[in-house]
Amino acid sequence: MAVQDERFSLRINGSAVRTPIALASMAGVVDAVYTLARAAHVGATFLGGYSVDQPTLAASRRMAGNSRAEFLLDDPIPALRREVGALDGSGLIVGLNLRSATPEALAEVARAIGPSVVYEIDAHCRQPEMIEVGAGEALVHRPEALEASIRALRDEGVSVSVKFRAGVASDDRAIARRCWEAGAEVLHVDLMDFGYPKIREIRNSVPLTLIANNSITTFDQMREMLSHGADLVSLARGASERTLAGLDAAITRYADEQGWYNSPKQLCRGGDIRSLAFCCMPVKSCPLLPTLEKIGLSRDRYISLKQEAVRGTPLEGGAQTCFGSLSWCCKSSSPCMFRDITLQQMGLSKKEYMQAKRQLSERITHDVFEPHTAP
Ligand SMILES: Cc1cc2nc3c(=O)[nH]c(=O)nc-3n(C[C@H](O)[C@H](O)[C@H](O)COP(=O)(O)O)c2cc1C
Numbered sequence: 605m606a607v608q609d610e611r612f613s614l615r616i617n618g619s620a621v622r623t624p625i626a627l628a629s630m631a632g633v634v635d636a637v638y639t640l641a642r643a644a645h646v647g648a649t650f651l652g653g654y655s656v657d658q659p660t661l662a663a664s665r666r667m668a669g670n671s672r673a674e675f676l677l678d679d680p681i682p683a684l685r686r687e688v689g690a691l692d693g694s695g696l697i698v699g700l701n702l703r704s705a706t707p708e709a710l711a712e713v714a715r716a717i718g719p720s721v722v723y724e725i726d727a728h729c730r731q732p733e734m735i736e737v738g739a740g741e742a743l744v745h746r747p748e749a750l751e752a753s754i755r756a757l758r759d760e761g762v763s764v765s766v767k768f769r770a771g772v773a774s775d776d777r778a779i780a781r782r783c784w785e786a787g788a789e790v791l792h793v794d795l796m797d798f799g800y801p802k803i804r805e806i807r808n809s810v811p812l813t814l815i816a817n818n819s820i821t822t823f824d825q826m827r828e829m830l831s832h833g834a835d836l837v838s839l840a841r842g843a844s845e846r847t848l849a850g851l852d853a854a855i856t857r858y859a860d861e862q863g864w865y866n867s868p869k870q871l872c873r874g875g876d877i878r879s880l881a882f883c884c885m886p887v888k889s890c891p892l893l894p895t896l897e898k899i900g901l902s903r904d905r906y907i908s909l910k911q912e913a914v915r916g917t918p919l920e921g922g923a924q925t926c927f928g929s930l931s932w933c934c935k936s937s938s939p940c941m942f943r944d945i946t947l948q949q950m951g952l953s954k955k956e957y958m959q960a961k962r963q964l965s966e967r968i969t970h971d972v973f974e975p976h977t978a979p
């Protein structure tokens with residue numbers, strides 16, 4: 605796992621993610637057998653969705669009666685234990701996508717199955733039967749109930765993901781922040797037709813692990829999500845072995861060549877908050893100052909933060925660059941002779957440069973969100 609750890613530097617539930625591709629749940633379809641057939645090309649799987657209490661099980665039965673595929677588990681806990689057990693040793697991050705009308709039923713599952721899996725709250729399902737019992741999408745309209753579910757799981761000491769559709773809440777940023785404050789680790793966002801601007805909006809609002817979902821089946825679509833703030837992408841309908849293998853091979857090659865698999869675009873090209881690592885000194889009229897104002901980082905703090913963060917690192921040097929230090933320099937994909945000569949003189953590859961920029965961006969992001977860090 606050592607090379608893979610290094611390749612993506614991405615962890616969920618305390619474990620390294622082999623590749624930033626996840627299987628998104630499809631009720632009645634995504635189980636351990638389905639996952640094992642695709643395990644070579646994904647890093648995470650969200651089994652389910654499973655209904656785990658009487659109201660949601662009854663809703664699932666009504667949905668199945670309307671010829672929708674559903675997992676109908678008479679006794680959910682032993683069945684889920686078997687599914688999770690079948691993925692032991694797979695090297696995947698395993699998540700359970702769960703529907704429940706109450707936080708207690710979720711907590712009961714977490715107590716029984718334990719912290720080796722991620723508990724994904726299904727706040728996504730829009731079937732009227734599920735909404736009627738207060739589960740699925742109903743949770744987005746009742747954020748206090750969603751928070752109670754997150755807290756109940758956190759009280760059991762497990763990792764929590766929340767799956768929701770963008771555009772259901774009047775303000776997706778507010779839902780994201782409430783999930784963060786309640787203790788979620790992952791947000792799994794079905795972007796519907798909103799595309800990458802929505803993932804950027806959420807990236808700029810919370811420091812959580814973000815999974816972008818919906819119609820992502822090509823490497824260009826994947827990179828578009830990753831370069832606007834996603835940590836992983838997930839696939840449901842398009843999750844054929846062939847598609848997954850193609851995405852896995854392409855992102856692995858990209859990471860090995862470029863060093864930062866989900867590097868953002870430059871800020872002036874629409875990048876998210878992480879792109880401050882590539883921004884210049886604030887000396888001209890450009891998107892930098894309005895962005896700093898928006899995120900509550902003063903101009904002086906931005907300057908001192910970058911200076912402190914690169915002290916003693918290769919990015920501190922670079923007297924021949926525009927602002928006297930590589931900390932203010934652009935992305936490796938922006939052509940620049942001065943930066944490239946500096947890197948050459950330092951014996952630093954472009955890949956190492958991008959890895960150093962990633963660390964700088966993590967430091968900046970931490971500083972931006974730290975004052976608001978959830979308990
Ligand atoms: C048949 C089917 C069943 C689904 N069941 C669930 C579910 O139980 N829980 C859930 O969170 N999402 C469920 N979804 C939504 C998918 O996980 C995913 O968000 C959506 O299909 C968009 O992603 P895609 O374009 O990769 O398919 C389901 C989707 C389909 C097509």
Ligand code: SF4
Pocket residue numbers: 870871872873882883884885886890891892
């Ligand atoms: S500071 Fe430089 S990189 Fe950042 S937005 Fe302005 S011009 Fe673009």
Ligand code: SF4
Pocket residue numbers: 884924925926927932933934935940941942943
């Ligand atoms: S030296 Fe090149 S890479 Fe560095 S800030 Fe100037 S233009 Fe950008």
